[in-house]
Amino acid sequence: MVGIVSYGAYIPRYRIKVSDIARVWGKDGEHVSQGLRVKEKAVAAIDEDSCTIAVETAKQALGRADIDPRNIGAIFVGSESKPFAVNPSASTVAEAIGAVPNVTGADLEFACKAGTAGMQAVYGMVKSKMIKYGMAIGADTAQGKPNDALEFTAASGGAAFIIGDQNVIAELEDTCSFSTDTPDFWRRAHQEFPEHGGRFTAEPAYYKHVIGAAEMLREKMGFDYDDFDHVVFHQPNGKFPLRAAKKLKIPFEKLSAGYISPVVGNTYSGNVPLALSAVLDIAKPGEKILVVSYGSGAGSDAFSFKVTPNIKKVRKAPFVKDFIEDKVYIDYAIYAKFRKKIKSI
Amino acid sequence: MGENLPLVWRKMPERYRLVGSKCLNCGRIYFPRRKICPHCRRKGKIVDIKMPEKGKIYSFSEVHSAPPGFENELPYFVAIVELQNGIKLFSMLADSPRNKIRIGAPVKMVFRKITENDGKGIIAYGYKFKVL
Numbered sequence: 001m002v003g004i005v006s007y008g009a010y011i012p013r014y015r016i017k018v019s020d021i022a023r024v025w026g027k028d029g030e031h032v033s034q035g036l037r038v039k040e041k042a043v044a045a046i047d048e049d050s051c052t053i054a055v056e057t058a059k060q061a062l063g064r065a066d067i068d069p070r071n072i073g074a075i076f077v078g079s080e081s082k083p084f085a086v087n088p089s090a091s092t093v094a095e096a097i098g099a100v101p102n103v104t105g106a107d108l109e110f111a112c113k114a115g116t117a118g119m120q121a122v123y124g125m126v127k128s129k130m131i132k133y134g135m136a137i138g139a140d141t142a143q144g145k146p147n148d149a150l151e152f153t154a155a156s157g158g159a160a161f162i163i164g165d166q167n168v169i170a171e172l173e174d175t176c177s178f179s180t181d182t183p184d185f186w187r188r189a190h191q192e193f194p195e196h197g198g199r200f201t202a203e204p205a206y207y208k209h210v211i212g213a214a215e216m217l218r219e220k221m222g223f224d225y226d227d228f229d230h231v232v233f234h235q236p237n238g239k240f241p242l243r244a245a246k247k248l249k250i251p252f253e254k255l256s257a258g259y260i261s262p263v264v265g266n267t268y269s270g271n272v273p274l275a276l277s278a279v280l281d282i283a284k285p286g287e288k289i290l291v292v293s294y295g296s297g298a299g300s301d302a303f304s305f306k307v308t309p310n311i312k313k314v315r316k317a318p319f320v321k322d323f324i325e326d327k328v329y330i331d332y333a334i335y336a337k338f339r340k341k342i343k344s345i
Numbered sequence: 346m347g348e349n350l351p352l353v354w355r356k357m358p359e360r361y362r363l364v365g366s367k368c369l370n371c372g373r374i375y376f377p378r379r380k381i382c383p384h385c386r387r388k389g390k391i392v393d394i395k396m397p398e399k400g401k402i403y404s405f406s407e408v409h410s411a412p413p414g415f416e417n418e419l420p421y422f423v424a425i426v427e428l429q430n431g432i433k434l435f436s437m438l439a440d441s442p443r444n445k446i447r448i449g450a451p452v453k454m455v456f457r458k459i460t461e462n463d464g465k466g467i468i469a470y471g472y473k474f475k476v477l
């Protein structure tokens with residue numbers, strides 16, 4: 001049985017309210033917040049980046065399970081906010097957890113779904129017995145251009161998964177992907193902020209791929225959506241996952257455990273990994289979890305997990321809930337300094 | 346400003362995961378790492394050992410005038426942290442509100458950017474400590 005053997009999450013301590021961002025740009029904060037169904041977003045400190053977040057998640061994951069880091073044969077870090085254009089965060093993570101030197105890895109980019117693409121990669125490597133354990137991380141300090149719609153939600157955070165075939169806490173029953181070349185969101189080389197296709201981001205992008213991947217997995221495995229106890233859809237905001245669930249007649253109760261965007265924002269590559277971590281924090285043995293990520297450009301990875309009794313052995317704090325509750329509010333000025341939106345920094 | 350590259354690279358085991366030294370002859374533990382045990386000299390046998398990531402504040406200071414490269418983080422706190430094995434080290438404090446910083450406060454290691462070397466050089470990562 002191959003699946004998740006441990007996981008670790010991390011959300012920076014700082015939050016900015018959507019209404020505070022709206023105030024700076026002369027918008028109605030209440031209206032924006034309700035429209036997006038996002039109240040506040042997590043902001044990395046001035047000395048954090050997607051690499052430090054990746055390291056924190058990797059350490060949490062290792063700390064939960066009794067795994068010798070030297071047995072981790074591959075580390076993939078998915079991010080769209082890499083601190084270096086060239087020079088992998090994967091090797092920094094490997095060094096920081098003591099997995100060096102017998103380890104492969106790379107940094108992956110597929111907008112918001114690079115974290116789950118890494119999970120598929122290490123799943124394949126473990127299943128083929130190429131490595132004993134593999135680590136897949138999704139971590140971002142996502143940036144929205146000031147006064148752009150994405151600025152209200154682009155957030156910081158991430159999660160790591162160790163995939164293996166011993167002491168599995170959630171069996172990865174099956175996975176598949178639905179990808180097409182859809183230019184809904186991009187950032188050109190050397191550009192600081194991404195561009196997006198406005199209204200083009202919803203129907204032909206998010207919904208088509210999320211629902212496409214979910215239906216593809218349903219046909220492949222022959223399940224019914226009722227078979228799942230928990231469902232995680234990518235949450236670019238609080239609204240899209242609710243609508244995707246509605247289209248598939250999945251009740252909100254099944255989304256609730258992993259519905260974190262309203263209080264964390266969209267942590268891009270770290271979004272679905274964080275949401276899945278929140279579900280694993282409370283899932284009971286025998287429960288089934290459907291996970292569908294979404295990355296612009298565009299693609300969705302769908303997974304079916306089945307929780308095993310081993311979940312209890314790794315149920316150690318800090319939980320995603322603890323990170324969500326441990327927060328300090330900052331205003332737009334401090335946010336601009338932390339995220340280097342002030343030109344001289 | 347900026348640290349030289351060989352130093353950043355050489356310090357990675359210490360800064361990334363608190364690797365220190367232990368002398369197998371006398372049992373003394375050192376951080377940062379040492380090549381020889383100053384107590385046992387030639388008889389000493391030095392091996393790597395990982396330091397605990399938890400400890401408490403032994404002493405601290407608030408910095409209002411920063412060295413180059415740290416100006417945007419002002420004001421910040423630095424501390425001498427006493428690790429659970431008794432080793433003391435100097436560190437910046439991260440994410441720690443003023444009202445929680447006191448002598449004896451429990452801290453744990455976090456992984457942060459130390460210096461960015463002007464945005465063009467290598468980013469020096471390493472430990473800071475956070476008040477729990």
Ligand SMILES: [Zn+2]
Nearest residue numbers: 368371382385
């Ligand atoms: Zn000695």
